[in-house]
Amino acid sequence: MSGTATSLSTPCSILLRQPLGFSHSSSLWTTKHERYGRRRANDFPAVTARLELKPPPYPLNALEPHMSQETLSYHWGKHHRGYVENLNKQIMGTDLDGMSLEDIIILTYNKGVILPPFNNAAQVWNHELFWDSMKPGGGGKPTSHLLELIQRDFGSFETFLNEFKTAASSQFGSGWAWLAYKANRLDVGNAVNPRPADDDKKLVVVKSPNAVNPLVWGYLPLLVIDVWEHAYFLDYENGRSDFITIFMEKLVSWDAVSIRLEMAKAQTAKRERQDLKRQELEERNADDDPVVEMYLDSDSDVSEAE
Numbered sequence: 379m380s381g382t383a384t385s386l387s388t389p390c391s392i393l394l395r396q397p398l399g400f401s402h403s404s405s406l407w408t409t410k411h412e413r414y415g416r417r418r419a420n421d422f423p424a425v426t427a428r429l430e431l432k433p434p435p436y437p438l439n440a441l442e443p444h445m446s447q448e449t450l451s452y453h454w455g456k457h458h459r460g461y462v463e464n465l466n467k468q469i470m471g472t473d474l475d476g477m478s479l480e481d482i483i484i485l486t487y488n489k490g491v492i493l494p495p496f497n498n499a500a501q502v503w504n505h506e507l508f509w510d511s512m513k514p515g516g517g518g519k520p521t522s523h524l525l526e527l528i529q530r531d532f533g534s535f536e537t538f539l540n541e542f543k544t545a546a547s548s549q550f551g552s553g554w555a556w557l558a559y560k561a562n563r564l565d566v567g568n569a570v571n572p573r574p575a576d577d578d579k580k581l582v583v584v585k586s587p588n589a590v591n592p593l594v595w596g597y598l599p600l601l602v603i604d605v606w607e608h609a610y611f612l613d614y615e616n617g618r619s620d621f622i623t624i625f626m627e628k629l630v631s632w633d634a635v636s637i638r639l640e641m642a643k644a645q646t647a648k649r650e651r652q653d654l655k656r657q658e659l660e661e662r663n664a665d666d667d668p669v670v671e672m673y674l675d676s677d678s679d680v681s682e683a684e
């Protein structure tokens with residue numbers, strides 16, 4: 379991935395993103411050359427985007443026997459690679475060129491009217507988080523603060539486990555199941571934002587079809603399982619539920635989830651501070667505005683009425 383995109387250890391770098399300040403229309407698809415017409419090519423900034431294929435943070439055989447080297451080689455080496463390469467082709471020369479992966483996802487989600495690069499961009503992000511959601515010798519139970527929040531928001535770890543497994547197994551067709559931190563809202567104009575609700579600042583389990591990523595709803599993903607058939611068919615054939623059970627018992631990296639939880643909470647607090655500052659500024663500006671008095675010309679008013 380490019381320097382502006384996520385790092386493998388911090389797949390939630392969306393958390394650091396600033397609101398975007400341009401329109402979110404299909405004009406993203408006009409190339410710089412098309413928009414500026416006859417200007418010479420060397421007037422334009424160089425193409426900077428070159429999203430890279432990031433490897434999993436462990437050797438490809440490290441998750442055996444629960445996820446075979448063959449599965450990981452195929453899944454990462456072909457599927458994930460394909461998404462990266464196709465995305466690079468799609469965004470080259472467009473306004474998306476050089477943006478962070480997260481910005482591309484939010485922009486091309488386009489309030490649900492999905493623009494062509496969305497699927498590849500989201501699949502790149504989703505797979506990076508998926509690799510990071512596992513580790514050799516994973517599974518078991520989370521500890522400390524993460525466990526406390528799971529118990530607070532789901533009642534018990536076992537209830538959470540059931541909800542997560544149900545979401546993953548009931549996702550019809552291809553998709554993903556997530557544990558996410560539901561912040562109050564995502565401060566970008568393009569997202570379909572849930573309104574503030576009682577369950578803000580809580581952990582939630584959600585599932586999504588195809589490439590959809592909860593970032594577009596303002597959620598901050600902490601953990602994900604890929605339930606596309608390519609994720610498990612070589613090892614479990616059509617036994618998705620077996621794969622889900624093994625993922626939770628032997629593969630999940632609660633350490634990584636704990637780190638992302640702290641990042642999500644920190645970013646939510648930062649958003650709130652920014653919102654407060656913006657609100658104070660707006661109120662101050664409103665106070666500074668001169669009072670505009672309007673007078674009605676009664677004669678002209680009458681004549682218009684007639």
Ligand SMILES: [Fe+2]
Pocket residue numbers: 453457505604606608609
């Ligand atoms: Fe996949």
